Amino acid sequence: MKLWEISTSECGGDAEGIMRRGNIFQIANGYMGYRGTLDEFGSEQLVGITLAGIFDRVGDAWREPVNAPNGGYTSVTIDGVELSALSETDVEHTQSLNFANAAFQRETRFLSGDKAVTLKSSRFLSADTPNLGVIRFSIRCDAATEVMIRTGIDGDIWDLNGPHLPKLAYEKRGDVLVTYGSTHESSKGVAVAEALECGFGEDAHEICEQKNLRVIHFSAKAGKTYSFDKYFAVVTDNDAFETPVDQAAIDIVERAKVRGYMACLAKHDDVWAGKWAESDVVIEGDDEAQLALRYSILQLLMVAPVKSSSNSIPARALSGQVYKGAIFWDTELFMYPFFLHTNPEVAVELLRYRIRTLDGARRKAMTEGPGYRGAFYAWESQETGDDACSYFNVGDPITGRDLRTHFRDKQVHISGDVAIAMWKYFLHTGDDSLLLEGGAEVILECARFYFSYAYFKKDKARYEILDVIGPDEYHERVNNNAFTSQVARETFVVALAAVEHLRLKHPSQLDVLLERLEIARELIDFAEAAELLYVPEPDAETGVIEQFEGYFKLKMTTPAELKERLVHPNEYLGAGQGLAVPTQVIKQADVVMMLNLFKNRYSAAIKRANWEYYEPRTEHGSSLSACAYAMVALEFGNLDFAYRYFLKTAKIDLEAKSKLYAGTIFIGGSHPAANGGAWMTAVFGFGGVNAEDGRLSIHPRLYEKWNRLQFPLNYQGDRFVITITHEVVTITAPSTNSRTHLVNVAGDVVQCEADATLSVPLVSLCK
Ligand code: BGC
Numbered sequence: 230m231k232l233w234e235i236s237t238s239e240c241g242g243d244a245e246g247i248m249r250r251g252n253i254f255q256i257a258n259g260y261m262g263y264r265g266t267l268d269e270f271g272s273e274q275l276v277g278i279t280l281a282g283i284f285d286r287v288g289d290a291w292r293e294p295v296n297a298p299n300g301g302y303t304s305v306t307i308d309g310v311e312l313s314a315l316s317e318t319d320v321e322h323t324q325s326l327n328f329a330n331a332a333f334q335r336e337t338r339f340l341s342g343d344k345a346v347t348l349k350s351s352r353f354l355s356a357d358t359p360n361l362g363v364i365r366f367s368i369r370c371d372a373a374t375e376v377m378i379r380t381g382i383d384g385d386i387w388d389l390n391g392p393h394l395p396k397l398a399y400e401k402r403g404d405v406l407v408t409y410g411s412t413h414e415s416s417k418g419v420a421v422a423e424a425l426e427c428g429f430g431e432d433a434h435e436i437c438e439q440k441n442l443r444v445i446h447f448s449a450k451a452g453k454t455y456s457f458d459k460y461f462a463v464v465t466d467n468d469a470f471e472t473p474v475d476q477a478a479i480d481i482v483e484r485a486k487v488r489g490y491m492a493c494l495a496k497h498d499d500v501w502a503g504k505w506a507e508s509d510v511v512i513e514g515d516d517e518a519q520l521a522l523r524y525s526i527l528q529l530l531m532v533a534p535v536k537s538s539s540n541s542i543p544a545r546a547l548s549g550q551v552y553k554g555a556i557f558w559d560t561e562l563f564m565y566p567f568f569l570h571t572n573p574e575v576a577v578e579l580l581r582y583r584i585r586t587l588d589g590a591r592r593k594a595m596t597e598g599p600g601y602r603g604a605f606y607a608w609e610s611q612e613t614g615d616d617a618c619s620y621f622n623v624g625d626p627i628t629g630r631d632l633r634t635h636f637r638d639k640q641v642h643i644s645g646d647v648a649i650a651m652w653k654y655f656l657h658t659g660d661d662s663l664l665l666e667g668g669a670e671v672i673l674e675c676a677r678f679y680f681s682y683a684y685f686k687k688d689k690a691r692y693e694i695l696d697v698i699g700p701d702e703y704h705e706r707v708n709n710n711a712f713t714s715q716v717a718r719e720t721f722v723v724a725l726a727a728v729e730h731l732r733l734k735h736p737s738q739l740d741v742l743l744e745r746l747e748i749a750r751e752l753i754d755f756a757e758a759a760e761l762l763y764v765p766e767p768d769a770e771t772g773v774i775e776q777f778e779g780y781f782k783l784k785m786t787t788p789a790e791l792k793e794r795l796v797h798p799n800e801y802l803g804a805g806q807g808l809a810v811p812t813q814v815i816k817q818a819d820v821v822m823m824l825n826l827f828k829n830r831y832s833a834a835i836k837r838a839n840w841e842y843y844e845p846r847t848e849h850g851s852s853l854s855a856c857a858y859a860m861v862a863l864e865f866g867n868l869d870f871a872y873r874y875f876l877k878t879a880k881i882d883l884e885a886k887s888k889l890y891a892g893t894i895f896i897g898g899s900h901p902a903a904n905g906g907a908w909m910t911a912v913f914g915f916g917g918v919n920a921e922d923g924r925l926s927i928h929p930r931l932y933e934k935w936n937r938l939q940f941p942l943n944y945q946g947d948r949f950v951i952t953i954t955h956e957v958v959t960i961t962a963p964s965t966n967s968r969t970h971l972v973n974v975a976g977d978v979v980q981c982e983a984d985a986t987l988s989v990p991l992v993s994l995c996k
Pocket of ligand 1: 544552557558559700702816817850851852853902
């Protein structure tokens with residue numbers, strides 16, 4: 230089994246198959262994502278080059294990220310017949326994705342009449358020049374044939390709510406094609422340029438059906454391979470080039486063409502080798518798990534935001550415009566830990582995005598509710614941090630009506646998710662610079678928000694967080710949701726800790742901040758709330774924590790029973806009339822999510838009790854759910870279950886069985902949160918890495934059939950390679966490490982010196 234590649238021989242088939250392969254075989258470089266579609270495909274096959282951080286709105290439709298014109302377009306016509314993998318002609322096809330360098334390849338052999346033609350292409354989005362895509366394309370005919378190639382930029386692009394670039398210009402300047410336009414809402418320029426290195430045929434310029442093309446005619450000799458290289462660049466007004474976007478795009482492709490395909494590829498490969506060195510996880514003894522986890526890691530590496538962009542990762546990454554290209558809590562809770570422990574520079578970028586959008590969160594607090602203050606982060610956040618989530622976010626497929634949902638106004642845990650992630654960066658890296666760069670301000674403003682949101686119940690002498698949605702979106706407007714309240718309380722704790730740290734280390738900067746925010750007098754409130762905010766406790770007898778007040782009184786049923794009552798397969802189970810609303814069926818991990826996030830605060834017995842209670846009631850209707858259950862199962866020793874849900878999470882996009890619709894809303898695309906969840910389950914779960922309490926500990930729970938689990942880990946600015954077998958844990962620290970670290974390995978505290986390898990036998994753990 231190949232462990233660094235996936236491939237398929239499917240190419241045609243139904244629209245769903247084409248969409249699925251577009252997701253599975255996508256490539257990306259943080260700046261843009263290019264769906265895994267074929268060179269000759271068009272908007273109908275959902276070809277998409279989705280751009281990070283640039284959004285547009287047309288009319289009343291949802292704002293969504295902009296898709297760029299497709300600079301990778303090529304079609305080939307033989308004796309007047311256009312070759313398409315979708316046509317009825319006989320084709321033999323393979324397409325593959327190489328994990329090592331995120332390159333997409335296709336090879337298709339067409340039988341057209343009595344002639345056989347093989348098309349090959351290989352494309353990558355440059356990892357060192359984010360605006361650039363490079364393609365090598367080749368044609369080989371078995372018999373002498375007249376060939377016409379149409380290659381260039383296809384301006385007919387797939388949009389959910391477009392067109393976002395309504396008046397595209399199509400030009401050829403010198404040898405370079407350029408298609409450019411500007412967005413509908415804010416007139417941001419977007420340009421795509423294409424340069425070709427082609428040593429054969431006559432090249433004519435043509436503009437046809439929104440395609441800016443070169444049409445190349447030539448007589449192919451039998452058995453000879455004709456190949457050309459294509460360079461395309463996308464530039465938008467968000468980029469800081471000195472020249473206008475069209476010229477900047479032209480400059481990039483011209484430079485790339487001079488450098489040549491092999492040199493561009495070599496640079497790209499170098500960057501990728503570095504990425505994998507920082508993050509690959511080896512699972513020996515289980516190829517299925519290895520491939521799926523590596524695929525998950527690849528997905529995260531591909532969509533990591535470009536350096537200094539202060540962008541983040543949307544819930545469907547760069548696989549299209551689903552979920553409005555918005556950033557959810559998915560990033561901080563599911564993807565961020567991977568970057569924090571493998572490549573903290575990327576983690577910083579994700580946090581800077583929240584710093585950059587703090588004003589949007591402040592605006593939301595001011596406009597969303599009565600007397601809210603501070604930062605109420607957007608549930609669905611785009612470039613300004615204003616909320617893209619609508620009040621009617623799901624359509625009912627039975628009536629066609631829009632359903633009132635409260636994700637936007639009541640899913641308040643988002644602010645705490647952000648604040649906790651911000652603080653974790655300092656805790657886990659020891660680097661406090663981000664706190665000074667705006668991180669402390671974010672944390673304080675989130676604490677301020679919760680204080681304005683909380684109620685003080687005089688009769689109970691405590692604060693309560695009321696009228697919220699927890700992670701389980703099927704139960705809206707509930708009181709004292711354990712997850713939300715715990716996150717809110719932690720935000721107060723973290724705010725006070727950040728202030729304390731700055732007071733000790735950077736007192737004058739703290740004074741300036743407190744004065745600017747006029748928040749000094751509120752710190753006493755935060756301290757009181759940190760102590761008196763009510764978080765539901767485990768029941769004294771059963772150990773089960775009630776998800777929210779009144780949850781236990783809801784009707785007991787199971788997801789399977791509910792599904793039997795569906796009138797429509799895509800029916801949404803939540804919102805006002807949803808089938809799950811009066812029942813205990815929950816959409817996704819909620820209490821179990823909390824037990825995982827605050828894992829050091831609860832015993833294994835409490836984890837087991839809650840897991841056993843909630844699992845049968847959980848639909849796992851979100852890709853975020855299974856990994857939380859897997860990680861908590863590991864905490865109390867249910868390795869088989871954990872393994873099943875680990876695989877389910879890691880294979881989510883490879884198997885592509887997850888829901889495509891929530892109500893009437895299309896939600897297909899890739900699942901980067903699950904990709905992060907798979908990494909966490911491997912490293913924190915089976916690897917037993919725990920860095921939560923200011924000390925690194927490793928209590929492995931290696932799955933039976935895994936012989937070896939090995940991964941690099943970044944902690945406190947230093948790096949380690951951890952190797953776990955059933956007998957021994959080995960920690961290697963490179964000479965570049967700054968100091969000796971104390972690590973607790975299965976109960977033994979060991980000293981990990983720089984430039985040393987140490988092995989700790991796992992005497993007490995049996996296979
Ligand atoms: C889940 C949310 C998640 C969102 C984006 C929803 O289905 O319930 O928790 O943030 O999808 O992934």
